[in-house]
Amino acid sequence: MRGEVRVPHALWQQLRATLLADCSVETKCFLLCRTLESESRVVFLVREVVPVPDDAYVQRTAGLVETRPEFVHALLVRCAREGYALLDAHTHPWGSNPQFSKIDDRSDLQKFLTTQSMSPPFRHGSLVFGNDMSFEGRFWDYQHQQMAPIVRLSVLRAPLETRYGTGLKPPWLDKAEQTLYDRQIRAFGTEGQAVLSSLRVALVGAGGLGSQIANALTLLGVGQLVLIDPDRLELSNLNRVVGASYAQAQRGWRKVYALAQRLNRTRPPDGRTIFPLPCDARSPDALARLLSCDLIIGAVDSAVVRQYLNTVAMCALIPYLDAGVGVRSENGALKHGGGQVQVILPGETACLACVERGIRQSVEEQLTPHQRELSIRGGYIQGEVIPNPQVVFLNGVVGNLLAWELVKLATGCAPVQTYVYYDLLSQQVFPVRAERNPECLLCAVHPDSLLGQGLYGLQGYLQRPGKIKRTGKPIPAPRGG
Ligand SMILES: [Zn+2]
Structure with missing residues (x-):
């Protein structure tokens, strides 16, 4: 214990x-x-x-x-x-x-x-x-x-x-990992790589955007990755889901199995650490996994699931990274496109509930009138349902923007941007001011908020709260963590 x-x-x-x-x-x-x-x-x-x-x-x-x-x-x-x-x-x-x-x-x-x-x-x-x-x-x-x-x-x-604690060692790297991640160690140091190797990350969403993020985190050597998504592959996913094969799509494989199988091949044979969980993020099994991780990432198009992940993160004091993309086209011509990455540190930076009110205004202030017209009216920012068109290059940019913020957050190798916005047509990435709401019911440092309330704060979501402990098999702690 x-x-x-x-x-x-x-x-x-x-x-x-x-x-x-x-x-x-x-x-x-x-x-x-x-x-x-x-x-x-x-x-x-x-x-x-x-x-x-x-x-x-x-x-x-x-x-x-x-x-x-x-x-x-x-x-x-x-x-x-x-x-x-x-x-x-x-x-x-x-x-x-x-x-x-x-x-x-x-x-x-x-x-x-x-x-x-x-x-x-x-x-x-x-x-x-x-x-x-x-x-x-x-x-x-x-x-x-x-x-x-x-x-x-x-x-x-x-x-x-x-x-x-006194006398306890922070995470370290063995010789094999030092060889494997040599080129990154040259970028952010042995200590930084050791922190990444010790991280347990839950990634919700294994579609076009989620698979890009999973790919980047696997290559970065993130210690454990739990992939959560109930969806099955279809042929129309093959234009953007990294690692999925034609045969898997034909047979309707679960996205998380296809992705885990592909990504585990890039790891040493004894270090298979991509764990697929083919269920809804709001199920008791998924909650047990979410609560066992150091970081949660949401790459889903459902506003309800994102708000749920935000709530879990606030209640359990787990950093939450949220990403979203959107494209609009008319008669085959691409009209608007973009995406955002938000880094949420419970009690420290704005949560999803905080930004819902203020972010549109803030983004609008920083855009040129032309960008504003193109981007904001598109309505694909924060919390919107993703419209139909989906393209791999947008997912790739936004997924890797998230991976970069995660590396900065974990290693401290550069300042974290808590909210970045990418505009596809102007090819611009810029930070957005995301103000905390000091009255936020979820994240305010206040006796009545849900911040740090653990399962107490999640009771509304849990139909059978007693089931969580029994069904959730604990993930073995990574070495040094
Ligand atoms: Zn908040």
């Missing part, structure tokens, strides 16, 4: 400011969290940072910190009432790479044994931070009656910030 923590950037800044305000003494605070649970992993989703007021400390020195039992008791009552898990956080402010002390060991065990009797089962863990926010973490595994390590902590910002 391993633990992981995900925290929106704004809450991370609050945590950092609280813990490092006075580095001459130990400081304590608490994190209220939802959890995502699978057989081998518990993900703590931070919802709220609760500082300890001065009068709630019993004692506080450079080597010891103790809070009043009444303060902790009130928090436990709140956790029980509101269904929260609790992470105790304190500092060892005299250095970096902190480790739990013998005193921490005794007091944590005592606390965990007390709180495990709360009903429903209560997730309780603790974190100790150094003066540079390096950390060691653990939580109580009540099934096995033992402490389990919290191995990594992810901050949702661009580029993504992933911290590993």
